[in-house]
Amino acid sequence: MEIGILGTGMVGQNIGAKLFWLGHNVMIGTRDVSKTMARTDPDMYGNPPFSEWIKQNSKIKMGSFAEAAAHGELIINATTGLVSMEALKLVGKENLDGKILMDIANPLDFSKGTPPFLSICNTDSLGEQIQRAFPKVRVVKTLNTVNAMVMVNPKKLKGADHSIFLSGNDAGAKCTVKELLKSMGWKDIIDLGDITTARGTEMILPIWIRLYGVFESPVFNVKVVR
Numbered sequence: 578m579e580i581g582i583l584g585t586g587m588v589g590q591n592i593g594a595k596l597f598w599l600g601h602n603v604m605i606g607t608r609d610v611s612k613t614m615a616r617t618d619p620d621m622y623g624n625p626p627f628s629e630w631i632k633q634n635s636k637i638k639m640g641s642f643a644e645a646a647a648h649g650e651l652i653i654n655a656t657t658g659l660v661s662m663e664a665l666k667l668v669g670k671e672n673l674d675g676k677i678l679m680d681i682a683n684p685l686d687f688s689k690g691t692p693p694f695l696s697i698c699n700t701d702s703l704g705e706q707i708q709r710a711f712p713k714v715r716v717v718k719t720l721n722t723v724n725a726m727v728m729v730n731p732k733k734l735k736g737a738d739h740s741i742f743l744s745g746n747d748a749g750a751k752c753t754v755k756e757l758l759k760s761m762g763w764k765d766i767i768d769l770g771d772i773t774t775a776r777g778t779e780m781i782l783p784i785w786i787r788l789y790g791v792f793e794s795p796v797f798n799v800k801v802v803r
């Protein structure tokens with residue numbers, strides 16, 4: 578599949594490498610290619626700059642947000658949740674309409690320090706805001722409840738049957754995303770319903786952040802036991 582990824586952070590890199598490895602034709606998008614390639618400092622977690630990563634993954638294409646979205650029949654939103662709407666405006670409706678948009682972003686606001694709070698919650702979600710702003714895009718919220726390393730390798734955790742969620746209005750789009758998740762190793766994929774159910778999965782983040790504090794590691798997930 579042709580896949581366009583919006584976002585050069587940990588999520589964009591991990592999911593880009595995994596999907597390329599699975600045989601997809603991947604393009605990763607950024608605001609400004611030359612500025613992103615000119616960054617030489619490690620990121621806030623001490624990871625090497627994006628320019629190093631793309632050198633090691635040289636078969637993955639790189640372009641602007643709009644070019645990555647134009648490339649993809651399926652587009653992944655892996656931008657900072659607080660500014661995802663700005664990033665999607667840079668992409669433009671013409672590159673989004675009719676396509677599947679897998680939304681992984683979380684609307685976390687760090688402006689008052691840590692732990693961050695959700696800038697959207699309870700009666701709305703980022704997934705819904707994106708769907709309302711781009712009504713012809715087929716938004717599927719998923720993977721936002723796990724760390725990037727777990728996202729692309731659920732088997733990293735003992736017992737691969739821990740849970741991942743899907744929210745979206747379009748049954749066909751959810752079916753495509755579900756197959757993609759299965760190919761990545763996910764087994765317990767729970768379809769919660771329409772895009773309003775993204776409120777629930779985005780609101781997992783406050784407890785996720787507290788668990789991260791307790792375990793001092795982001796490598797964990799929830800398992801829904803029936």
Ligand SMILES: NC(=O)c1ccc[n+]([C@@H]2O[C@H](COP(=O)([O-])OP(=O)(O)OC[C@H]3O[C@@H](n4cnc5c(N)ncnc54)[C@H](OP(=O)(O)O)[C@@H]3O)[C@@H](O)[C@H]2O)c1
Nearest residue numbers: 584585586587588607608655656657658664682683724725
């Ligand atoms: N890290 C994880 O393990 C994890 C797990 C689950 C969900 N998430 C969610 O996934 C998303 C990506 O997380 P991340 O850690 O990979 O990276 P991130 O640092 O949150 O996001 C990086 C991307 O956001 C873009 N961006 C930043 N400010 C922007 C602005 N003002 N306008 C437009 N674009 C802007 C950057 O563009 P440039 O490329 O131009 O710099 C970059 O591509 C977030 O919403 C996060 O909450 C993260």
